[in-house]
Amino acid sequence: EIVEAVEAALGTGPLKGRHVLVTSGPTHEPIDPVRYIANRSSGAQGTAIAAALRDLGARVSFVTGPADVPPPAGVEVIPVQTAQEMAEAVNSVLPADAAVFAAAVADWRVANAAGQKMKKDGSGSLPTLEFAENPDILASVSQLQAGRPKLVVGFAAETHDVERHATEKRARKGCDWIVANDVSPGTGIMGGAENAVTLITANGAETWPRLTKHETARRLALRIAEALD
Amino acid sequence: EIVEAVEAALGTGPLKGRHVLVTSGPTHEPIDPVRYIANRSSGAQGTAIAAALRDLGARVSFVTGPADVPPPAGVEVIPVQTAQEMAEAVNSVLPADAAVFAAAVADWRVANAAGQKMKKDGSGSLPTLEFAENPDILASVSQLQAGRPKLVVGFAAETHDVERHATEKRARKGCDWIVANDVSPGTGIMGGAENAVTLITANGAETWPRLTKHETARRLALRIAEALD
Numbered sequence: 326e327i328v329e330a331v332e333a334a335l336g337t338g339p340l341k342g343r344h345v346l347v348t349s350g351p352t353h354e355p356i357d358p359v360r361y362i363a364n365r366s367s368g369a370q371g372t373a374i375a376a377a378l379r380d381l382g383a384r385v386s387f388v389t390g391p392a393d394v395p396p397p398a399g400v401e402v403i404p405v406q407t408a409q410e411m412a413e414a415v416n417s418v419l420p421a422d423a424a425v426f427a428a429a430v431a432d433w434r435v436a437n438a439a440g441q442k443m444k445k446d447g448s449g450s451l452p453t454l455e456f457a458e459n460p461d462i463l464a465s466v467s468q469l470q471a472g473r474p475k476l477v478v479g480f481a482a483e484t485h486d487v488e489r490h491a492t493e494k495r496a497r498k499g500c501d502w503i504v505a506n507d508v509s510p511g512t513g514i515m516g517g518a519e520n521a522v523t524l525i526t527a528n529g530a531e532t533w534p535r536l537t538k539h540e541t542a543r544r545l546a547l548r549i550a551e552a553l554d
Numbered sequence: 555e556i557v558e559a560v561e562a563a564l565g566t567g568p569l570k571g572r573h574v575l576v577t578s579g580p581t582h583e584p585i586d587p588v589r590y591i592a593n594r595s596s597g598a599q600g601t602a603i604a605a606a607l608r609d610l611g612a613r614v615s616f617v618t619g620p621a622d623v624p625p626p627a628g629v630e631v632i633p634v635q636t637a638q639e640m641a642e643a644v645n646s647v648l649p650a651d652a653a654v655f656a657a658a659v660a661d662w663r664v665a666n667a668a669g670q671k672m673k674k675d676g677s678g679s680l681p682t683l684e685f686a687e688n689p690d691i692l693a694s695v696s697q698l699q700a701g702r703p704k705l706v707v708g709f710a711a712e713t714h715d716v717e718r719h720a721t722e723k724r725a726r727k728g729c730d731w732i733v734a735n736d737v738s739p740g741t742g743i744m745g746g747a748e749n750a751v752t753l754i755t756a757n758g759a760e761t762w763p764r765l766t767k768h769e770t771a772r773r774l775a776l777r778i779a780e781a782l783d
Contacts, residue, residue: 429588486585
């Protein structure tokens with residue numbers, strides 16, 4: 326770590342001269358002015374990845390939803406709330422050599438979001454939320470005809486059949502790698518300090534040991550540096 | 555403040571020997587293991603009220619949803635996630651001399667919450683959320699036949715017609731006071747450091763000046779001490 330801090334300060338390191346985009350955190354999709362739909366994502370893993378890439382010398386653009394953890398120093402931070410805002414921010418920072426989509430983006434937004442607070446009207450009748458599909462940021466960047474990052478990394482938060490779902494996701498989205506993890510409540514990963522990752526590449530699935538999110542991030546950043554080399 | 559800190563330390567102060575319940579923060583209502591519906595409540599006002607009541611000598615039970623700000627020292631903290639959990643926690647700490655319901659409780663929970671993560675199935679079809687009404691904690695405590703706190707204080711977060719809605723809410727719930735505020739995005743109150751309160755009592759509406767949430771809390775705590783005297 327000291328070597329890397331020195332390398333980063335000197336503007337050296339294996340990712341010197343590379344631009345990497347990282348998305349992180351949850352998105353918040355408004356229901357009305359006081360209610361929203363959120364994902365359980367602390368932003369800890371994405372933040373650690375941005376910091377690890379920075380430590381290897383990369384110029385990092387960090388597009389982050391409303392996370393629990395503060396963004397790392399020394400990266401360009403673009404804060405957003407909704408999936409649509411995140412999609413626009415991602416487009417605004419491309420091109421990049423690599424893109425790591427660690428954010429937990431809402432698949433759906435509320436199509437009939439209200440401009441005023443929804444109120445119980447005393448009739449006992451319940452509100453109906455209509456949904457619209459959000460832009461698929463990972464798929465659209467993976468399938469760019471021009472200016473596609475050389476390496477596109479997606480994340481898959483699964484609660485069952487992790488490897489199968491993640492492998493299918495890689496094929497469906499067209500990305501290069503999927504970092505998959507099991508976020509079942511029992512694992513303590515969601516919101517916790519550790520992660521247990523399965524990396525899906527064109528060569529199959531690699532199961533990583535349970536590591537801190539910082540160690541997972543460092544390992545992923547080194548793999549990204551190798552892939553761009 | 556120094557006088558009150560000394561009084562609190564000495565176990566004196568106008569609320570010495572009184573038990574006050576305060577609820578605070580948002581509730582989170584699960585949609586599936588990774589998604590939930592939340593309210594935009596930082597918990598700052600409820601936390602300040604609990605601290606102010608403590609400073610006047612009260613024994614404070616603090617039932618809090620997942621707030622942005624840490625709970626105050628020197629109070630009994632009961633952390634909860636959902637409205638149903640909050641209702642149970644409130645029942646568990648009663649009886650109390652006064653109850654201040656500052657939490658932004660979800661009116662509705664998702665009736666068809668999923669045990670596994672909801673996934674896009676590729677068909678383009680959208681999920682349907684069915685809602686169920688949450689327990690009305692303010693109304694049920696206000697209307698207790700036995701063991702009702704002498705003073706029950708509700709909050710109303712409104713985006714329009716604040717005084718009229720809050721006055722109607724006071725009558726409908728059966729509470730003694732309503733602390734109403736305008737949480738329209740333009741006011742900067744939601745998530746901000748200040749509050750602009752209208753206090754609705756049996757005697758009508760009182761408009762308080764725009765104050766910090768700490769000053770608002772202190773003023774409310776002093777009024778509660780007067781009312782219990």
